[in-house]
Each structure stands twice: as C-alpha cells, then as structure tokens.
Amino acid sequence: MNMTAALSVTAAIAAIVICTDATATAQRTFVASYGSDANACSRALPCRSFGAAITQTSPNGEIIVIDSAGYGSVTVTKSVSIIAPAGIYAGISVGGGANGVTVNSAGVHVRLRGLAINGTSGSSGSGVEVVQAASVGIEDCTITNLGQYGIESDAATDVTVERTTVHGNQAGGIVQMGAGRLTVTGSRITGNANTGVQAYAGKVTIVHSLIAANAVHGVEVDGTSGSVWLAISASTVTGHSGGSGIGVAATSPAYADIANNTIAGSGNGIVVGGSKADIAGNQVVYNVLRGVYAVGAGALARVTGNGVFGNATGFDPVGGATVNTPGDNYVRDNGTNATGSTPDSLL
Amino acid sequence: MSRVLIALALAYALGDGAFAAQRTFVASTGDDAHACSLAAPCRGFAAAILKTDPAGEVIVLDSAGYGAAVITRSVSIIAPPGVYAGISVFVGSGITINGSGIDIVLRGLAINGVGGTEGIEFQTGATLMIERCVVSNFTNNGLRLDSGGAVSVADSAFVSNGGDGISVSAPSLTVQIERTRMEANTANGMRIQAAANVTVVDSVIARNGGGGINIFLGGALTAKLAIDRSTFVDNAFTAVIANAGSSAGAIARLDVTRSTIARNGAGILALASAGATAQVSATNNEVTDNTGNGIAANGGGASVRASGNKVMRNTGGLVQQSSGVVYTPTTNYVRDNTTNDGGHTTDARI
Numbered sequence: 230m231n232m233t234a235a236l237s238v239t240a241a242i243a244a245i246v247i248c249t250d251a252t253a254t255a256q257r258t259f260v261a262s263y264g265s266d267a268n269a270c271s272r273a274l275p276c277r278s279f280g281a282a283i284t285q286t287s288p289n290g291e292i293i294v295i296d297s298a299g300y301g302s303v304t305v306t307k308s309v310s311i312i313a314p315a316g317i318y319a320g321i322s323v324g325g326g327a328n329g330v331t332v333n334s335a336g337v338h339v340r341l342r343g344l345a346i347n348g349t350s351g352s353s354g355s356g357v358e359v360v361q362a363a364s365v366g367i368e369d370c371t372i373t374n375l376g377q378y379g380i381e382s383d384a385a386t387d388v389t390v391e392r393t394t395v396h397g398n399q400a401g402g403i404v405q406m407g408a409g410r411l412t413v414t415g416s417r418i419t420g421n422a423n424t425g426v427q428a429y430a431g432k433v434t435i436v437h438s439l440i441a442a443n444a445v446h447g448v449e450v451d452g453t454s455g456s457v458w459l460a461i462s463a464s465t466v467t468g469h470s471g472g473s474g475i476g477v478a479a480t481s482p483a484y485a486d487i488a489n490n491t492i493a494g495s496g497n498g499i500v501v502g503g504s505k506a507d508i509a510g511n512q513v514v515y516n517v518l519r520g521v522y523a524v525g526a527g528a529l530a531r532v533t534g535n536g537v538f539g540n541a542t543g544f545d546p547v548g549g550a551t552v553n554t555p556g557d558n559y560v561r562d563n564g565t566n567a568t569g570s571t572p573d574s575l576l
Numbered sequence: 577m578s579r580v581l582i583a584l585a586l587a588y589a590l591g592d593g594a595f596a597a598q599r600t601f602v603a604s605t606g607d608d609a610h611a612c613s614l615a616a617p618c619r620g621f622a623a624a625i626l627k628t629d630p631a632g633e634v635i636v637l638d639s640a641g642y643g644a645a646v647i648t649r650s651v652s653i654i655a656p657p658g659v660y661a662g663i664s665v666f667v668g669s670g671i672t673i674n675g676s677g678i679d680i681v682l683r684g685l686a687i688n689g690v691g692g693t694e695g696i697e698f699q700t701g702a703t704l705m706i707e708r709c710v711v712s713n714f715t716n717n718g719l720r721l722d723s724g725g726a727v728s729v730a731d732s733a734f735v736s737n738g739g740d741g742i743s744v745s746a747p748s749l750t751v752q753i754e755r756t757r758m759e760a761n762t763a764n765g766m767r768i769q770a771a772a773n774v775t776v777v778d779s780v781i782a783r784n785g786g787g788g789i790n791i792f793l794g795g796a797l798t799a800k801l802a803i804d805r806s807t808f809v810d811n812a813f814t815a816v817i818a819n820a821g822s823s824a825g826a827i828a829r830l831d832v833t834r835s836t837i838a839r840n841g842a843g844i845l846a847l848a849s850a851g852a853t854a855q856v857s858a859t860n861n862e863v864t865d866n867t868g869n870g871i872a873a874n875g876g877g878a879s880v881r882a883s884g885n886k887v888m889r890n891t892g893g894l895v896q897q898s899s900g901v902v903y904t905p906t907t908n909y910v911r912d913n914t915t916n917d918g919g920h921t922t923d924a925r926i
Contacts, residue, residue, distance in 0.1 A: 259639075272640050289713065364736075387783060410782075434809045460836050462862065486862050486865065531909065575907055576917060
C-alpha cells in the first residue's frame, strides 16, 4: 500500500466515523469537567452534562464520568447506566422543584452508580424519582437534603439500593408508592425529616443496613395501596424517638419477616397492626414505650429467640391482638416484661 | 512498511520474552502499537495481554472501554477503584479463559452484553479470582464455569443475563462466593450441574426468573453447596434446591444456614429418587411467604434435617412427599402456613 492510498483510506474511515457520530448515538459516552455539550461525548471529546450525554447514548449504553465535577439533573427515558467510578465526585445539585434524576419510561432498565445528589436551599423535588421503569439500580450514591424524598418510586418498579446513603431529606428517605419490589442492601438511611423507608404496597427487602434517627418511623409498610411484604434482616434500626423502629400496619394484608436485627431507642421497637409478623432472633432494647406492640384484632406477632431488654413494656398485645411465643425469648429488665403472650409449640 | 512488518513478525516469532513486560498498562489515550508501558500504554486488553509476561499484570490507567479478550496465559487484569474499565460485548464472550493450568485475576471490570453470549467464560484454567466486577445483559450466562479448578468471587454482581447468573457445569471445581448479587437473570441465580463444591456467603439472590441457587444433577455425580447469611427473595421458582435426580449414586448435599428465604416460588427443597441422595441441612433460616412449600423433601432419596427455622405463611410448612423425609429435633417454629405439618419425622437431640 503506498502512502497516498493509505491516506485516502484513512480519510475515508475518518469521514465514516464523523458521519456516524453526527447522526447516531454511541454505546458508551463520556462526561468531564472540561467537556462541552457541543461535543459528541466521546472519550476524546467528552460532554459537560448528563443531560447532553444521554441524548448521545444508545439504548442499553453507558455514560461514564471521567473526573470530579457537577453534571446536572437529568431525565432518563431509555435503558442506560450512568457510572461514576469510586474516587470521582459526580454531583447533581438540585434546587426548586427539580428532581436530581427522573426516570420515566415504561419497561426501561436504568442504573445509577457513584452519584452525589444534593438538594440546595429551597429544594422541593426528590433525589431520584422513578415515575415508571422496569428496574432501577442505585449503587454507591449519596442522596441528601432534598425537599421531597431521597428516592421515590411511584409505580410497580424493581428498585435496588446498594451501598447508598440517603440522609436529611424532608419527606422521607425512600418511598415505594406502588406494587414494586424494593431491595436495600448495605445502605444507610438516616436523619430524614419523616420516615426512613416507607412502602404503601409491594415487596420490600432490607439487608445489612443502618436505619437511624429519622424523624418519624425507621421502616413502615402499611398497605395503603395494596398488599405489602417486608423482609428485614441483619440490620440496625435505632433512634426513632418520634415513632416506631419498624411498623407493619394493615390497610391491606401486610406480612413481615423481621430477623436478626438490632432495634433500639425508638418510641416502640416493632409495631404490628392488624397484620402478621414473625420476629426472630432480634435484640429489641431501650425503646421508650414497647419492645413489640401488637395492635388490634387480627394482629399476630410470632416472636422467637429474641432478646428484649430495657423497654417500658416488653411484649404488649392490645385490642384483640396476639403475641405468640414458643418460650424461647429472653425478656428482662423491662418496666413490664409482658402484658400478655400466648404459648406456642415447636415442630 | 513491509520491513516493519517483518521485524514485528520476527519479534513475535522469537517469543514475547523479547519485549513482554511483567506489568503492562492500558489507557483511553493508548495505542495497541505501543509496548504497553506506563509511558506508552496500549488501548485494549487483548493487545496488552499479548505483551505481558505470564503471571504478569495489566493495569487500567483511566476510564474507558477496553474490549473483549481471550486469555491463554496467567494474568491479572486490574482496574483500581476510581477507574471505570468497561468491556462491551457485541458478539461471543467478554472474557474467555482458555489455557491449561493458568491463574487469572479480574478486578474492577464492568462487562456488559450488547448482543454478547457469555460474560466470563472459564473454558480451561486452574484458578479464577473475580473481584468488584459487574457482569450484565448477556444473552446466556453471566459467569460460565466449564473448567475444573478453583474459582472465587467477591463483591461482584451478575445481573440481567438471559441464562443463569452463574452456571457451574464442570467437575472438580471449587467455588466460593462472597458479598455478591445474582439478580434478575432470566433463568437461575446460580445453577450447579457438575461435581462441584460451592460456598455462598453474605450474598443476595433476588428476582431471578427461575430459581435462586440449585444443584441439578443429571448423572452419578457428587455436588456440595453451603449457603450462609444470604438473602433469597422474589425468585419465581424455588429458592434453594438440592436435586440429585434419579441416577443411582448421585449425591446432592446442601447446607443452608442463617438465611432469609422469602416470597419465592418455594423455599428449600431436597429432591431425589430412591438410589440417588439429596441430603439437606437447614438451620436457623427464615422461610416465609413463599408461594409453594417452605421446607420439603420429595422422593425416596431425599432428606432434610431442619432445626431452628422459622417457617411461616407458606403453602406447606414442613412437607414430606413421595417417601422424602424431613427430620426435626422439635426446634422449628412453623406457623401460619396453609398446612403447617405436611409430614415430619421427629429426631433426637443430644
């Protein structure tokens, strides 16, 4: 191949690449502090904001953050991952009614990794609002100081929250409005001005997480919008002096599996209202009112293998509710250890 | 130009020793014509591996995509925290490991299928260590283990693949999995179809279209699976199965402890015809709100030793079917199932 031919081939390839970039989207795009939204969002010519990058990204593609900066709020209407690696601060500052990230398209799969979403003064939006989607993963994010919720899921979406901090949000930490499936692992839901994790319907799983010092409840599932299930294990729920550590209330059928947690320093430790809960292997300590409070006809708490200490009342069933125990709980040093419980057998 | 090609070919023929390095580098600004040094990095993993000494390291310098690779010698591919190292796979496998006796480390990779078949394929090798990797959206499996050897996986995720999250189909394989997610795969979170020893700790197995983790033996093999402190939720079929099948001499052993198993198609199942053996111990688990049975043994070769479990709001609590046996030392709390006692055999405590 002579040099002229080589050059013309190179030019032809360059022309193809340029045409392709101008008209099509890329599987992987980039943003950087020194980028420009007039660029193609390539590695060499990154964009400056998530909003511009997402329009240049193919469905199922990725937006990668190259260096630390703010990248602006974004509305996501296609399957995409927005990824800031560890060691990079990728901020989204939001004021007024804006959300940090809005996901709004039926059937899409979205992943957010490593973002710091912060509400500025006057914020009245949420950190991440999922209006509709098939699934949304939120990993290694920090979501703070929003005027609304940290994470708000409006429909029947599968939302996974992993290694994420949700702190200081006004309407609450995480809320699930519809019959979705929420999974929270290794996360911290703290200091929100309402309830830490609230589900009005659907299925909730919480593992290895810290839920602390939220202004109302730590975790509440209440079935306002349909049947609701909670499985929480290996977590610490503490310091909800304005409400309950874990509340299970039944507008619709509600079921809870509460195992191997520490539940401390709240008004009530665990409240079971008109629903069914098995409560196993927990430490339920130093709650101002009751350790386990079962309220109303049909409320059934099966308690086994728990340590219940230093509460005003250990087990307290009222209004036709039942606390059943196979006799293996250690309930001591409460003001009143139990106002009533029903012996149960093992198989 | 042809002289350059000849020189390159000669260098190649003389062996990588002529210019391979113990440590090589890739970067977004690199070029595969480079020597893959720190000063002159390469652009893709495939080129860098060829310029790396056996048992050497390929280091990712900055965030970019680095392409699929076939690995035929011992190597570590390392993206440190703070760097996004992507592999987009349009066809075939993301990482293929195919070298007798080789040791491979993959650290910090994001391997994403956009038409690709398998995320990581262990065809032939001795050891494979996977840390901080995310493997997603492949049409078949996230991690496919076709070679014997030792595999460890930590702090990783196998998500939204069209087959199993992890598929174990090789004999003489030891697998340890810690702090890992197997989620929303179309088939199972993990399937073990070979004479392997598998341990799963502190992991989450959720929303798979099939089951959670299962042993499924088609011949006279022995497979062992131990699960501790893990969470199985919202899988469409049974969360944990030891299925020895019907081959005489087949043995499936499962030990599941301190785990939460909720809202799956069913909970824990031992399944074996007479002649095969499915032997399960289930200790201190939460087994709740599963659509089918909580803890069950089905078939003449199936048995479960159940103690300290909380089994509630399933269809059957403890269930013996078709000559299967569920032994209990009377320490399980079994309530609010449609049928609490679907058959059990009382066992002694010491």
